[in-house]
Amino acid sequence: MSRSAVRSPAQDPVGALHHALHMRLASGQRFAALLGRGDPDAGTSLTALVAHDGDVTALSATLPAGVTHYPALTPQLPAAFWYERAIHDLVGLLPDGHPRLDPLVLPHRDDASRLLPHPGAPGQPDRIEPYERALSVHLHGTGVFTIPHGPVRSGVFESVEYLVETPGEDIPHLRIRPHAKHRGVQKRFEGMTVDDGVLLAERVEGIASVAHALAFAHAVETLAVARVPVAAAMIRVLHAELERIANHLDVLGKLTDAAGLAVATARFGLHKEHTLRLVGALSGSRFGRGVVVPGGVTALPRLPADEVTAELDRLQHAINGDVRALLDTSSFLDRVRTAGPLDPELARTHGALGPIGRGSGCTDDCRASRPYDGYQQLAPPPVAVRSAGDAQARMQVRIDEIEAAFYLTRQAIGRLPDCDTDQLSVVAQPGAGQAVGWAEAPQGEVLYLLDVDDAARISYCAPRSASFHNLMLFPSIFVGDILTDFPFNEASFGLSIAGVVM
Amino acid sequence: MPWVLRGLRNGVVTTGYPRRSDPYAEAFPASVRPLVVGSANGVPVDDTLCPTGAIHNRAGALQLDAGQCILCGRCVRERPDLFGWVSGSQTARLHRQALVVPQLPETDEAVELVRRQLAARVRRMFRRSVHIRHVDAGSDGSEEWEALALLNPVYDVHRLGIFFTASPRHADVLLITGVGSHGMAEPLRRTVEATPRPLVVIAAGTDAVSGGLVAPSYAVAEGIGELVDVDVWVPGSPPSPFSLLHALLLAVGRIPPEGR
Ligand code: SF4
Numbered sequence: 001m002s003r004s005a006v007r008s009p010a011q012d013p014v015g016a017l018h019h020a021l022h023m024r025l026a027s028g029q030r031f032a033a034l035l036g037r038g039d040p041d042a043g044t045s046l047t048a049l050v051a052h053d054g055d056v057t058a059l060s061a062t063l064p065a066g067v068t069h070y071p072a073l074t075p076q077l078p079a080a081f082w083y084e085r086a087i088h089d090l091v092g093l094l095p096d097g098h099p100r101l102d103p104l105v106l107p108h109r110d111d112a113s114r115l116l117p118h119p120g121a122p123g124q125p126d127r128i129e130p131y132e133r134a135l136s137v138h139l140h141g142t143g144v145f146t147i148p149h150g151p152v153r154s155g156v157f158e159s160v161e162y163l164v165e166t167p168g169e170d171i172p173h174l175r176i177r178p179h180a181k182h183r184g185v186q187k188r189f190e191g192m193t194v195d196d197g198v199l200l201a202e203r204v205e206g207i208a209s210v211a212h213a214l215a216f217a218h219a220v221e222t223l224a225v226a227r228v229p230v231a232a233a234m235i236r237v238l239h240a241e242l243e244r245i246a247n248h249l250d251v252l253g254k255l256t257d258a259a260g261l262a263v264a265t266a267r268f269g270l271h272k273e274h275t276l277r278l279v280g281a282l283s284g285s286r287f288g289r290g291v292v293v294p295g296g297v298t299a300l301p302r303l304p305a306d307e308v309t310a311e312l313d314r315l316q317h318a319i320n321g322d323v324r325a326l327l328d329t330s331s332f333l334d335r336v337r338t339a340g341p342l343d344p345e346l347a348r349t350h351g352a353l354g355p356i357g358r359g360s361g362c363t364d365d366c367r368a369s370r371p372y373d374g375y376q377q378l379a380p381p382p383v384a385v386r387s388a389g390d391a392q393a394r395m396q397v398r399i400d401e402i403e404a405a406f407y408l409t410r411q412a413i414g415r416l417p418d419c420d421t422d423q424l425s426v427v428a429q430p431g432a433g434q435a436v437g438w439a440e441a442p443q444g445e446v447l448y449l450l451d452v453d454d455a456a457r458i459s460y461c462a463p464r465s466a467s468f469h470n471l472m473l474f475p476s477i478f479v480g481d482i483l484t485d486f487p488f489n490e491a492s493f494g495l496s497i498a499g500v501v502m
Numbered sequence: 503m504p505w506v507l508r509g510l511r512n513g514v515v516t517t518g519y520p521r522r523s524d525p526y527a528e529a530f531p532a533s534v535r536p537l538v539v540g541s542a543n544g545v546p547v548d549d550t551l552c553p554t555g556a557i558h559n560r561a562g563a564l565q566l567d568a569g570q571c572i573l574c575g576r577c578v579r580e581r582p583d584l585f586g587w588v589s590g591s592q593t594a595r596l597h598r599q600a601l602v603v604p605q606l607p608e609t610d611e612a613v614e615l616v617r618r619q620l621a622a623r624v625r626r627m628f629r630r631s632v633h634i635r636h637v638d639a640g641s642d643g644s645e646e647w648e649a650l651a652l653l654n655p656v657y658d659v660h661r662l663g664i665f666f667t668a669s670p671r672h673a674d675v676l677l678i679t680g681v682g683s684h685g686m687a688e689p690l691r692r693t694v695e696a697t698p699r700p701l702v703v704i705a706a707g708t709d710a711v712s713g714g715l716v717a718p719s720y721a722v723a724e725g726i727g728e729l730v731d732v733d734v735w736v737p738g739s740p741p742s743p744f745s746l747l748h749a750l751l752l753a754v755g756r757i758p759p760e761g762r
Binding site: 152199 | 684721
C-alpha cells in the first residue's frame with residue numbers, strides 16, 4: 001500500500017483523496033471529474049467525482065488556508081490532465097509534478113498581482129482579462145502553425161484555436177487552446193436562486209440545453225428530496241431524446257459535408273430543421289429551453305399526442321431513408337472507416353463519454369446505469385456500443401441512438417394520456433448542502449456538482465460537460481496528416497467549445 | 503438511390519420569404535411584450551420576476567427590453583395578466599432603443615435617422631451578392647446552429663445572393679454571436695480591422711445584444727456593443743433562422759421601411 005494510506009487525511013488530504021480514488025478505480029469505477037473551489041489564501045478543496053452503477057460519488061480533500069501547492073494527480077491518473085490545468089486557472093492551486101501546466105480556460109500570471117475567479121469563494125471579481133503572454137512560454141518546437149488561423153474560424157464555428165506543433169523530428173502534435181470564449185459561467189451561478197440557475201444551465205452548452213437543465217435540476221431535487229411527477233418525467237425524456245436526434249443529425253450533416261456530399265448534407269440539414277421545429281412546436285423554443293425546472297416541467301407539450309406521433313413517424317421515415325443511402329455510399333464509408341481511431345484501452349482508462357466512448361467499447365450510458373426521470377419507467381433499448389473506435393463506429397453509435405430516441409419519444413408521449421397532468425411540478429426547495437446531478441447529453445454524461453446555502457442560494461456550481469472530458473482525447477486520434485483528417489475528426493467528435501471552457 | 507435523386511425529393515421546401523410571407527416565420531413566438539400600456543393594473547411587478555432585469559416598471563409604466571429578454575417565459579407564466587407571447591420573426595432592429603417595448607416616441611425618429619444613414623452606406627450592396635463573415639465572440643453554441651441553418655434547403659440564403667465567407671477581406675457583413683468574452687475582444691478587433699468598408703455589423707442574439715443571463719461576469723462584456731459599432735440588433739436566445747434572416751435583410755437595406 002502507498003504511504004498515503006497510513007497518514008491521516010488531515011496531514012495529507014490529497015494523498016488520502018488519491019488513495020481513495022485509486023481503490024475505487026481499481027474496483028472498476030470510473031474517474032469522471034476533478035473540480036476545485038476556493039481561494040488558496042482562505043482555504044481550498046479538490047473534489048473528484050467517481051461514477052459507478054447507481055450513483056456518482058464525490059470524494060473531497062480540503063487544503064488549509066495558505067496552501068498553494070499539492071501533489072499532482074495527473075502522473076498516476078492521466079485523465080486528470082485538463083482538470084488540473086483548469087483548477088490552476090480558476091482556483092490558483094499549483095499541482096506539483098504536473099507534466100504540462102499550460103493555461104486552458106483562463107491564462108493568468110503566476111504572481112502576487114494576479115486576480116482569479118476562485119469559484120466557491122465569496123465575492124465576484126470585477127473583471128479578469130486573459131493574460132495572453134502566459135500562453136507563448138509553453139510553446140515549443142521548430143515549426144508551429146495554426147489550423148487555419150484561430151481563434152476565429154473559417155465558416156460558422158465556435159471560436160477555438162488549434163495549433164499544430166512539430167517538435168523536432170517527431171510526428172506533429174495537435175494542441176487545443178479553447179480559452180478565448182471563457183465566459184465565467186461557473187462564478188455567475190453563485191448567488192443565484194435555483195430557478196434562475198436552471199436557466200443559466202441551459203446556456204452553459206446551448207446545443208445540449210435540455211441535458212444541462214436536467215443534470216442541474218437533478219442536483220437540486222436531490223437536495224430538496226423532491227420527486228418529479230410522472231408526467232413531468234415523461235416530458236423530460238421526450239425533450240432529452242429530441243435533443244439527441246437533433247445533435248446526431250448535426251454530426252451526420254457535418255460528416256457528409258466534410259466528405260463533400262452536398263445533397264446528403266442538405267438532407268440531414270433539412271431533417272435537423274424539422275426536428276428543431278417539432279421541439280419549437282412542443283415548447284415554444286427550438287432548443288427546448290424553459291421546459292425543465294427544478295421539481296418538474298413548466299408545461300405540457302403544446303401539440304396533441306397523435307400529432308406528435310405522426311410527426312415523429314414522418315421524420316423517422318425520412319431520416320431512415322437517407323441513413324440507408326449513406327451506408328450504401330462506399331466512397332463515404334471509405335473515408336470514415338479507420339478514420340480518427342480512438343484506442344479502446346485509452347478510451348477505457350480515460351473514461352471516454354457518450355458516442356465517443358461507446359464507439360470504442362465503453363458501455364456506460366447514465367440513462368441505463370444511473371436512470372433518472374422517465375428512463376426509470378420506460379424500457380430503454382440496449383445501449384448502442386461499437387468496438388472499432390473509428391469515425392465509422394462513432395457514427396454507427398449515433399445512428400443506433402437516433403433509432404432508440406424515436407422509440408423512447410414515442411413511449412414517453414404514449415404514456416402521457418395515462419398520467420395525472422394536473423400537476424407538472426412539485427416544490428423543490430433545496431436544503432443547504434452539496435449534491436451531484438447527472439444526465440446523458442447527446443455528447444455524453446453531463447455532471448453538476450452543486451452547493452446550496454441556508455438561504456437556498458447557489459454557493460458553488462461546477463458543470464462538467466462531456467465535451468470537456470472528451471476533447472482531451474481529440475489530439476490522440478490523429479494518425480495521418482493532421483490537415484487532411486481535421487474536418488472529419490472534428491465532425492466525428494461532435495463537441496461544443498462553449499461546454500468546454502464555459 | 504443515388505444522392506442526386508434523393509436531392510430531388512426535397513421537393514419545394516424552400517421558404518418564399520421575403521418575397522412572400524412564411525407561415526412558420528409568422529407563427530413563431532419570437533418575443534414577449536407587456537399587454538397593458540401604462541400602469542401595471544396597480545399591481546407592482548416583483549423585481550425578481552425577470553432573471554435578466556428585462557422588465558422595467560418606470561413610474562408605473564411597464565416596459566420590456568427585448569434586448570435583455572432570454573425568452574424564458576416566466577413573466578408570462580406568473581403574470582399572464584401583464585405579459586404575453588408575440589408571434590412573428592421580424593425581431594431585428596436598427597437601433598438598440600428600438601428593442602424596448604412599448605417604444606418611446608423619440609425612438610421612432612432616431613431609428614429613421616440610422617436607417618437612412620445605413621441605407622446610404624450600403625447602397626452598393628442592394629443588387630450584388632452579399633458576403634457574411636461569422637465571428638463567435640463567446641456564444642453558448644446554439645447561435646451557430648441557427649446561423650448554419652440559413653444554409654439548409656428551407657432557408658437556402660444562396661437563392662438571395664447571401665453567402666458565408668471564410669475571409670474577413672471578402673466580407674460585407676459581420677454576424678457576431680456571443681456575449682463578448684474578454685478573450686475574443688482582440689480577435690474580434692482584428693477581424694473588424696481586416697474587413698473592408700462599407701461594413702455592417704449584426705449583434706446576433708440576446709447575449710450579443712446585452713450580455714443576457716451570462717453577464718455580468720468577470721470574463722465578459724455586456725454585449726458586443728462594448729467592443730464594436732453595431733448596426734443591427736437581433737435578440738433571441740438564440741434568434742431563430744428567420745430572425746437572423748430578417749437581420750441580414752435589414753442590414754443590406756432589403757427590407758422596406760415599414761418592415762423595420
Ligand atoms: S420572458 Fe423571461 S427574460 Fe423575457 S422578460 Fe419575461 S421573465 Fe424576463
